Amino acid sequence: MRQEPTITDRLDERPRFNPRKVAHTDRKALFYRFGAGALTSIAAGALTLAFGERVGGIFLAFPAILAASLTLIEKEEAPTDAREDARGATVGGAALALFAGVAALTLGHLAGALALLSATAAWLIAALIGYGALWWR
Amino acid sequence: MLSDPVILVIKGLAGGGLVVTFALLSEGLSPKRFAGLFSAAPAVALAGLTVTLLDKGAHSAHENATGMVAGGAGMVAYAAAVVPLLRRVRAGGAAAIALVAWTAVAAIVALPILL
Known part of the structure; x- marks a missing residue:
């Protein structure tokens, strides 16, 4: 049996995208993820109304989606896949903090759409660089 | 409006x-x-x-994003904590327990942001 890689192991498998896997996505799983995303968004908005924008903003990075994903992956695929997904999410999470930083620096100084685009690009680039630096063989 | x-x-x-x-x-x-x-x-x-x-408007969005920096730091801690937890408990339990890590780190980083 193949040993599960650790978080420090580099991976032989190259990243790839398979559209057929997307077409076979379980609709119930998507429904749960929609619910998790919607509830988190509403909660962040409600907390903003109740306690102010900075407090509400904390919950824009609440890990509800990751929690929902891990539960679904463990159920539909395997516990090792859930752990691998979480390992990837450590780098994605660091990039998410960078997204927030770039957004905080640019909103109010650049046009809104450009600020969010910059922040999203920063997230994506940081996530890809992080993956490549840590885990690309 | x-x-x-x-x-x-x-x-x-x-x-x-x-x-x-x-x-x-x-x-x-x-x-x-x-x-x-x-x-x-x-x-x-x-x-x-x-x-x-x-x-x-932009000022409110800026304030939201500022607070989000704390949540983002918490997300890193959450993901790091959930991996060893997934070896010991089911994903639902691991996801819930790891929230302690998110909350603790987000709270620590949020202190200078909110004060």
């Missing part, structure tokens, strides 16, 4: 929609560790900040 409840519904629909979009992308990606990058995608943040920008 839309009422606060309507804005919340719009945020919910936008957030849910963007989460599904990133989830679909993640489903097609492999290996799983690479797909995991997108489990921490800024879907909820993009939806929330976009609606806030349109509804309340």
